[in-house]
Amino acid sequence: MFPIIEREELAPSVHRIRVEAPLVASGVQPGQFAILIIDEKGERLPFTLSDWDREKGTVDFVFIAIGKSTGQLASMNPGDKLDHFVGPLGRPTHIEKFGNVTCIVSGYGIAAMKPVIKALKEKGNSVTTILQSPDPERIFGREELEEISDRVILATGGDAGFTDPTSLKPLQALVENHKEQPVDRILIMSSFCLMRLCCEITRPAKIPTFVHLAPLMVDGTGMCGACRCVVEGETRFACVDGPEFDGHLVESWDVLMARRCTYADELIGQQSFQCATCSQW
Amino acid sequence: MEEQKKPKKGLNLNRVDMPKQEPAVRRNNFNEVARGYTWDMALEEAGRCIQCKKRPCVEGCPVNIDIPEFIKAIQEEDLSESVRVMERKTSLPGICGRVCPQESQCEELCTLGKKGAPIAIGRLERYVADWKREQGIADMPEMAPSTGKKVAVVGSGPGGLTAASELAKLGHTVVLFEALQVAGGVLVYGIPEFRLPKEIVQGEVDFVKSLGVEVHLDTVIGINMTLDELLNSDYDAIYVGTGAGLPMFLRVPGENLNMIYSANEFLTRANLMKAYLYPDYATPLKMGRRVAVIGGGNVAMDAARCSVRLGAEEVYVVYRRSRAEMPARLEEVENAEEEEIQFHFLTNPTGFLSDGRSNVCAMECIRMELGEPDASGRRRPVPIEGSDFVMDVDTVVVALGNAPNPLVPNTTPDLEISRWGTIVCDEKGKTSKARVWAGGDIVSGGATVISAMGEAKIAAHAIHEYLIT
Ligand SMILES: Cc1cc2nc3c(=O)[nH]c(=O)nc-3n(C[C@H](O)[C@H](O)[C@H](O)COP(=O)(O)OP(=O)(O)OC[C@H]3O[C@@H](n4cnc5c(N)ncnc54)[C@H](O)[C@@H]3O)c2cc1C
Ligand SMILES: Cc1cc2nc3c(=O)[nH]c(=O)nc-3n(C[C@H](O)[C@H](O)[C@H](O)COP(=O)(O)OP(=O)(O)OC[C@H]3O[C@@H](n4cnc5c(N)ncnc54)[C@H](O)[C@@H]3O)c2cc1C
Ligand code: SF4
Ligand code: SF4
Ligand code: FES
Numbered sequence: 093m094f095p096i097i098e099r100e101e102l103a104p105s106v107h108r109i110r111v112e113a114p115l116v117a118s119g120v121q122p123g124q125f126a127i128l129i130i131d132e133k134g135e136r137l138p139f140t141l142s143d144w145d146r147e148k149g150t151v152d153f154v155f156i157a158i159g160k161s162t163g164q165l166a167s168m169n170p171g172d173k174l175d176h177f178v179g180p181l182g183r184p185t186h187i188e189k190f191g192n193v194t195c196i197v198s199g200y201g202i203a204a205m206k207p208v209i210k211a212l213k214e215k216g217n218s219v220t221t222i223l224q225s226p227d228p229e230r231i232f233g234r235e236e237l238e239e240i241s242d243r244v245i246l247a248t249g250g251d252a253g254f255t256d257p258t259s260l261k262p263l264q265a266l267v268e269n270h271k272e273q274p275v276d277r278i279l280i281m282s283s284f285c286l287m288r289l290c291c292e293i294t295r296p297a298k299i300p301t302f303v304h305l306a307p308l309m310v311d312g313t314g315m316c317g318a319c320r321c322v323v324e325g326e327t328r329f330a331c332v333d334g335p336e337f338d339g340h341l342v343e344s345w346d347v348l349m350a351r352r353c354t355y356a357d358e359l360i361g362q363q364s365f366q367c368a369t370c371s372q373w
Numbered sequence: 374m375e376e377q378k379k380p381k382k383g384l385n386l387n388r389v390d391m392p393k394q395e396p397a398v399r400r401n402n403f404n405e406v407a408r409g410y411t412w413d414m415a416l417e418e419a420g421r422c423i424q425c426k427k428r429p430c431v432e433g434c435p436v437n438i439d440i441p442e443f444i445k446a447i448q449e450e451d452l453s454e455s456v457r458v459m460e461r462k463t464s465l466p467g468i469c470g471r472v473c474p475q476e477s478q479c480e481e482l483c484t485l486g487k488k489g490a491p492i493a494i495g496r497l498e499r500y501v502a503d504w505k506r507e508q509g510i511a512d513m514p515e516m517a518p519s520t521g522k523k524v525a526v527v528g529s530g531p532g533g534l535t536a537a538s539e540l541a542k543l544g545h546t547v548v549l550f551e552a553l554q555v556a557g558g559v560l561v562y563g564i565p566e567f568r569l570p571k572e573i574v575q576g577e578v579d580f581v582k583s584l585g586v587e588v589h590l591d592t593v594i595g596i597n598m599t600l601d602e603l604l605n606s607d608y609d610a611i612y613v614g615t616g617a618g619l620p621m622f623l624r625v626p627g628e629n630l631n632m633i634y635s636a637n638e639f640l641t642r643a644n645l646m647k648a649y650l651y652p653d654y655a656t657p658l659k660m661g662r663r664v665a666v667i668g669g670g671n672v673a674m675d676a677a678r679c680s681v682r683l684g685a686e687e688v689y690v691v692y693r694r695s696r697a698e699m700p701a702r703l704e705e706v707e708n709a710e711e712e713e714i715q716f717h718f719l720t721n722p723t724g725f726l727s728d729g730r731s732n733v734c735a736m737e738c739i740r741m742e743l744g745e746p747d748a749s750g751r752r753r754p755v756p757i758e759g760s761d762f763v764m765d766v767d768t769v770v771v772a773l774g775n776a777p778n779p780l781v782p783n784t785t786p787d788l789e790i791s792r793w794g795t796i797v798c799d800e801k802g803k804t805s806k807a808r809v810w811a812g813g814d815i816v817s818g819g820a821t822v823i824s825a826m827g828e829a830k831i832a833a834h835a836i837h838e839y840l841i842t
Contacts, residue, residue: 115597119596119597129554130655133647133650133653133654134654135646135654135655135656135657136554136656160655161655176554176590176591177591178552178554178591178592178593180596181593310638310642310646311552311553313596313780314778314779314780315637315641315778316637316638316641317620317622317635317637318638321629322629327628327629332780346731347629347631347731350630350631350730350731351629351631351731354631354632354659355659
């Protein structure tokens with residue numbers, strides 16, 4: 093059993109949970125995830141780890157309550173226990189000194205990218221973070237991102253006077269400025285749709301762009317193939333070969349998105365689910 | 374229905390039928406299909422055994438259960454003795470009696486099989502095991518005094534469970550590591566409830582725990598710790614039984630379309646995660662109306678029969694050879710036929726078509742004919758040119774079998790691996806790496822429950838030899 097130590101609501105429907113899971117805490121690296129099962133009847137839910145304390149044996153993750161299981165998770169409190177918690181799964185994000193790195197985040201990526209940004213900074217990179225949020229009410233984690241990044245660009249809907257409702261314009265600007273002020277690497281942790289669009293923007297400029305693919309997963313250890321995707325003509329499993337992939341080499345985004353939305357229905361309030369090209373709508 | 378044959382010289386050539394749930398009923402539930410013999414049935418079936426001096430049946434069993442003796446004990450109405458005889462060689466009779474491919478093992482060599490139906494050895498084995506379970510006899514086996522040695526067993530499939538219980542009985546401290554949330558391996562994530570009730574597997578796991586074996590679930594060796602880390606801490610030896618969990622795909626166009634599952638995903642959702650009880654259990658399994666299951670082994674039968682039970686209107690099994698070559702257990706093929714699953718033999722998929730929104734809507738196939746025998750002795754299927762056709766389907770399960778699980782090999786540089794990804798070891802399970810033994814599907818590449826058990830037992834005794842000398 094894995095006790096919940098803290099739960100905090102960061103924004104409407106956005107929660108941070110801290111779990112005691114010493115085995116996971118002792119080995120986790122930026123970009124890795126864990127799979128938890130709430131109770132005997134629960135499903136296997138993957139979450140990217142956003143913070144950890146190796147000494148105390150705790151890990152944090154931030155999740156959006158969008159459906160049945162995440163809703164149940166949101167109703168849990170310190171002292172409650174999770175039946176299962178396994179990880180760290182997936183390959184850590186590739187970190188080295190690249191130079192100027194731009195990180196694009198939305199949704200849970202805002203929190204899940206934090207350890208990556210910290211590690212990038214430790215290696216001496218300069219980090220620009222583009223934070224996308226559907227509206228000002230749902231922005232969270234901005235202060236922390238400002239603390240650890242060299243620069244944060246807000247991309248927010250609503251009429252709060254921010255630059256643009258999506259990350260695409262600020263990214264476009266960076267790419268146009270690329271000759272004068274080179275961008276050496278771009279990392280994106282967001283919805284499939286946004287990652288896909290970003291990759292198309294950076295492709296002509298040949299800026300290395302890495303996406304964090306989160307397709308449906310069951311076991312998370314390479315056993316079921318639910319998470320398969322095509323990268324450079326090869327079928328890869330996001331849970332063991334990823335989740336980080338070179339976005340310019342990812343193929344068949346349509347298929348990937350259709351597979352991802354197999355279980356999407358009206359209950360899911362996540363914006364990214366409602367794109368027009370999605371097979372499920 | 375077995376053919377009626379005239380008994381000759383007091384021989385009864387007809388086996389006692391197994392009572393089963395009616396096909397029309399069982400198509401709608403996940404309860405066990407075969408209900409098991411009654412005492413009278415068991416007595417009658419056991420009575421047919423002529424107690425051959427040469428004991429050919431024993432040769433057919435990979436762990437050489439003393440079949441004539443355990444059957445004799447049934448004849449003599451001494452079930453406790455029957456249990457004792459059986460447990461000299463197997464610790465999982467209730468499981469093997471249900472899932473062994475008896476027709477190609479013990480029963481194949483039964484003398485009666487030459488003239489009529491062989492003794493239903495598996496059914497009798499199951500009967501005795503179930504009797505024991507119902508009695509609730511929890512007799513503790515003899516435990517050797519503690520040796521002070523510690524062994525890690527990686528993977529809790531039938532192999533890992535057997536290795537763990539053998540080693541514990543021999544006096545070693547045993548810790549069993551399992552990546553999933555439940556112990557049992559394929560017995561819990563692959564083989565469905567209607568063929569092997571999970572309660573029985575749980576009983577075996579509880580028994581292993583009662584021997585003092587510590588079970589660490591949610592622990593992935595190769596991620597949470599490597600074999601070297603285990604050996605460098607306080608473990609004296611390791612048994613690796615990680616099985617063949619890597620799904621194989623056809624490698625044809627369109628194979629990643631939505632609603633094309635690997636059998637592992639499909640069966641894991643259905644069995645381990647209990648999607649058949651959705652929404653009471655949280656894991657969903659989206660099922661269409663026309664399902665094609667590709668393959669001809671146990672995995673394919675299980676996937677097809679789960680599909681029927683999960684509400685598919687039509688289920689096709691698409692296999693590239695003919696019925697005679699199907700590696701699936703005969704009884705399950707017959708069960709599947711009774712459940713109105715449609716078999717398309719000598720048919721091979723060559724591609725999948727999209728409905729325009731990335732969901733599969735049809736499967737392109739080609740007809741096959743059988744040519745010369747290949748290395749396995751089975752006749753090789755060859756495509757018939759120009760015989761292509763399209764089959765309308767909205768769900769596909771690829772059940773080609775599995776390849777060895779690469780996690781442990783990938784994180785153990787000095788472990789010798791074959792070009793098929795299996796761990797190389799000698800006849801006692803010793804690998805190329807010091808203090809490491811292996812067995813089951815990770816070594817064979819995919820075989821049977823009983824062979825995994827047999828290999829685990831041999832390796833456990835080899836580990837014991839090593840630890841006490
Ligand atoms: C590698 C990885 C890392 C992830 N990290 C995070 C994270 O840090 N924070 C976070 O909030 N979410 C994360 N997710 C997504 C998260 O797992 C889903 O939001 C969650 O499974 C939704 O479950 P639900 O039952 O509440 O939703 P429901 O709407 O009830 O879900 C129905 C089904 O769809 C699947 N599903 C729904 N949404 C997603 C999704 N976005 N991704 C994958 N499967 C989904 C669920 O497994 C479920 O079986 C991650 C997913 C993956 C694969
Ligand atoms: C659907 C299906 C139906 C079958 N039907 C039959 C049948 O009717 N009769 C028959 O005789 N055989 C059948 N088989 C084959 C039989 O189940 C296997 O041969 C047998 O289970 C192999 O046992 P094992 O102990 O080697 O491995 P497995 O049963 O595969 O168990 C391996 C275990 O190791 C765990 N593991 C893997 N990697 C790690 C790791 N890195 N760290 C920790 N744990 C790990 C896995 O999660 C798993 O629990 C079937 C197989 C399948 C898939
Ligand atoms: S273990 Fe399997 S092969 Fe051996 S006697 Fe029993 S059913 Fe037959
Ligand atoms: S071969 Fe058949 S008849 Fe002979 S002892 Fe074995 S089970 Fe009995
Ligand atoms: S989640 Fe099963 S293989 Fe990746």
